[in-house]
Amino acid sequence: MAGSVTLLPAVIGLLGDRITTTRFRGVLASALVAVALLGFGTGFRLLLVGVPLAAVVLVAGSFKTPSNPLRRVVRQREPKPRRETGWYRLSRMVQSRPWLFAVGGTVVLLVLAAPVLGLRLGFSDEGNFAEETTTRKAYDLISEGFGPGANGPLIVVAESSPDPDEIAALRGLSEALNRTEGVAFASPPIANATVDAFLIRVQPTTGPQDAATEDLVHRMRDHVIPPALDGTGLDPLVAGQVAFNIDVSDYLAGRIPIFFAAVLGASFLLLMAVFRSLVVPLKAVVMNMLSIGAAYGVVVAVFQWGWLGGLTGVEPAPIEPFIPMMLFAILFGLSMDYEVFLLSRMKEEYERTGDPVNSVADGLAATARVITAAAAIMVVVFGSFVLEDSRPVKLFGLGLATAIAIDATLVRMLIVPSTMELLGARNWWLPRWLDRLIPNLRVEGELANRRP
Known part of the structure; x- marks a missing residue:
């Protein structure tokens, strides 16, 4: 056993970094010795055959064998001159019809982004699980037997005292809730053990994800509870998981404009x-917003409206309120990365040559392969998330894959070159007074042969 332990590191030492033959022999021989070591330690003697086999491998490997054709050095193709590549020709084609590609690409993005106007934030629940799961079956049984609102009851809670007047006021509140449109029933006030707190259980006529349930919560808080308890000193609160989800959605929805403005600014x-x-930078911000808006539109159409539900296995439901902010942060960072990579190359060519036309085509030709390859990898990776069972994971995957695909193709390859062509040298205009105020940040450092 001790000898085998000593031998194993010695054989592994044949794993040379540059000597292919000894590296292959070392891997195979060390694996056989490890098998023999395992057999010796466990008492399974048959595995000891690994020792003679390892010796055979080492001896046989010392004889010269025909070279493996898979180890031959593959000669790289000579790179084409940049202006003979397909990407350069694509850019020149786009630049020859700039209005067509600029307007057409923008219209496509606006059409894809249109569903975002119907975006409704909210949380999905067990009703969005697959129909074959026991969780979904139980959810449906409760809805069928007790009504859709049984899966998401509302709780009205209030601190009170044993005072008969306050208890009578709470009973009046229960009656008012029973008369409210959208309420299936409201229970009488239920006291705790010390009779200093009461709750009323309210069951809506609609399900937890229904927009009518959200309207009911706001109506109860604003128009039902205050008049029913006016002058009593009681201050009931509407609680429960459904009310909590609505409050979180409203809070995050109010923060989205602030978050967007901070990132864009x-x-x-x-x-x-x-x-x-x-x-x-103005064009970059607008185009990034268009590509992200298009991704939001696709997400709304698939996950909120239920388009392609049979293909994706998604049940229609509101969009989780945290997802738009997280998608925006991730996608804006990725799209801005592509933007800086592409435009910095165009800027470098423009400063070197002073040609606002060819600098766009040269910049695109120099960066398009990298952008497309990186985008393709991320589209495949993020697209695989759609195969997961979790709805939020599916949503993230589809949103990210869609936005990256749109940004790397429609935006970077068509809209950017066309708008750069339309504006020409005006793309790089900056007032002199502003040029003196802002710091000079260069992505690629100073250009040695910059045009004077």
């Missing part, structure tokens, strides 16, 4: 300092 300022331009 910071990105605009940084791009302005990097590219010394007002037009380029």
Whole structure:
């Protein structure tokens, strides 16, 4: 046993970094010795055959064998001159019809983004599980037997005292709730053991994800409870999981504009300092918003409206309120990465040659393969999330894959070259007074042979 332990590191030492023959022999021989070591330690003697086999491998490997054709060095193809590549020709074709591609691409993005106007934030629940799961079957049985609202009851709670007047006021509140449209029934006030708190269980006529349930919660808080208890000093609160989900959705929805404005404003300022331009960062922000908006539209159509539900296995439901913010943060970072990579190359060519036309085509030809390859990898990876069972994971995967595919193709390969062609040298315009104020940030460092 001790001898085998000593021998194993010695054989593994044949794993040379550059000597292919000894590396192959070392891997195979060390594996056979490890098998023999395992057999010796466990008492399974048959595995000891690994020792003579390892010796055979080492001896046989010392004889010269015909070279393996798979080990031959593959000669790389000579790279084409940049202006003979397909990407350069694509850019010149787009630049020859800039209005067609700029307007057409924008219209496509706006059509894809149109469903976002119907976006409704909310949380999915067990009703969105697959129909064959026991969770979904139980959910459906409760809905069929006790009504859709039985899966998401509302709880009205209030601190009170044993005062008969306050208890009578709470009974009046229960009666008012029973008369409210959208309420299936409201229980009488239920006291705790010390009779200093009461709750009323309210069952809506609609399910937890229904927009009517959300309207009912707001109506109860604003128009039903305050008049029913006016002058009593009681301050009931509407609680329960459904009410909690509605509150979280409303809170995050109110923060989305602030979050978007902060990200867009910071990105605009940084791009302005990097590219010394007002037009380029403005276009970058607008086009990134269009590509992200298109991804939001696809997400709404599939996950909220239920399009292609049979293919994706998704039940229609509101969009989880945290997803738009997280998608925006991830997608804006990725799309801005492509934007900086592409535009910095165009800027470099423009500073070197002063040609606003060919600098666009040269920049696209130099970066398109990398952008397309990176985007293809991420589309495949994120697209695989759609195969998961979890609805939020599916949503993330489809949103990310869609946005990256749109951004790397429609936006970067068509809309960017066409708008750059339309504006020409005006793309790089910056007022002199602003040029003196903002810091000079260069992505690629100073250009040695910059055009004077």
